[in-house]
Amino acid sequence: MSLKELTGRAINDWSGYDAECSCGKRHKLDTAFFLGAGAEENILSAMNVIAPAGCGVVLVRERGYEVEDLKRLLRRGGYLVHEREVSRGDGFAVLEGETVGDGVRAVLGVGGGYVCDCAKYIAAFASLKCGMVVRVHSSASFLVPSASIDGGGMPRLFKTDAPKFVLCDTARLQKASGNINAALFGEIASRLVALYDWRFSSLVRGEKICDEIYDAALGEIDGLLAALRGIGRGAETAGILFESGLKLSALAALEDSSRLFCGGDTACALALEMLMKHEERKSRLRGENELLFSMLLLDIYPKIFEARKQDGFLPPPDNNMRLEKLVEYLGANERAAANSITPYLPEKVMALCDYRIGEYEDELKSELQKFSTRLKAAYKIFRRLYSDDGFSLRGYLDVSETQLCLALAPEMTGKYGALTHLKNMGVTDAYLLD
DSSP states (O other), rough: OOOHHHHOGGGGGGGTEEEEOOOOEEOOOEEEEEEETGGGHHHHHHHHTOOOOSSSSEEETTTOOOOHHHHHHHHHHHHHEEEEEEGGOOOOOOOOOOOOOOTEEEEEEEESHHHHHHHHHHHHHHOEEEEEESSOOOOSSSTTTTEEEEEEEEEEEEEEOOOEEEEEEGGGGGOOOHHHHHHHHHHHHTTTHHHHHHHHHHHHHHOOOOOHHHHHHHHHHHHHHHHHHHSSSTHHHHHHHHHHHHHHHHHHHHHTSSSGOOOOOHHHHHHHHHHHHOOOOOOOOOOHHHHHHHHHHHHHHHHHHHHHOOOOOOOOHHHHHHHHHHHHOOOOOHHHHHHHHOOOOOOHHHHHHHHHHHHHHHHHHHHHHHHHHHHHHHHHHHTTTTTTGGGGGGTSOOOOHHHHHHTTHHHHHOOOOHHHHHHHOOOGGGGOOO
């Protein structure tokens, strides 16, 4: 079965997929899914996937979540539960030099995308298997084989395995507020920017790309846009979004890469989260921010083609100024920020990149236009997911904040893309000037 055919099937049919691909990789997914109303009653069946009864399990939960019901079921099943409470506002400490406890054989996350990242990281650090109980579906990254963790005030991307099971009581999804659905939809639609950055990097920098994963992800997004057209805030919307998000993260797990979730949109959203946290302001959910930045990037990415045709000298990027801004405006630790700065590409490499952009200019422009059309359609659906039809989004970001995040985005994930190239051309330095 091809990946394109797989996207047309329910997520339960994805478990156990194992096939050789034309890209040369073997794509495999060994995640089990326990989805449905009252699914948390099946927690012991799910736990048997990652650890036998009688073992210890680290239960990672977000502050404020009630997990006594799950702990009771786990203890009845013979598991020794060690709780770890995390909070996005506090940041998550890297576990260097820390142990998880004797007899612990598995990690269980309970909550949303942030908790899942923490649970995946702990599991990877301790060489344990991980499972996830989803109670908040604002994220589409549950199966992505990486964890974005705070390191000295800067986001750090750690390689992990995907969870070995995902369990969700789908009856909870219908009770979610509008911004939860909007955030999940925003994250899914914004994979269009990640796909473009992946294609851009493959053509300009020679990064390997799997066309089957690429096409399957695009097909899934197209299917979601078609499914939600006209539905708006219907009761079935949350379920449709949740399954679509799982499929996209499953594609990332099959590729064994976080590329699908590290586009310019995500990098900008990470920079904004740092800015808001430093200024003690409340940020919108990541998926909301990602789609808002995706719309802005539609106007920024064409500058790649405009700048290369300009006469005159474009100065290289000023990384010292970037370091100052990361520390002063985003509150990063100076050492962590310095380690996150993407190095300036040598002149010969930039000349080769410029040559390749010229060679593939028609293809890159065509792809950008194709995604632009989809994103504009997605933005209309996105606004309808709010009870006020997106009116509250007006005035959320001002120009200076937006430009700061666009300029500092390349330092957030380290993945090469169109924004990184614009930085190397010296184009985005103007956004950093006071």
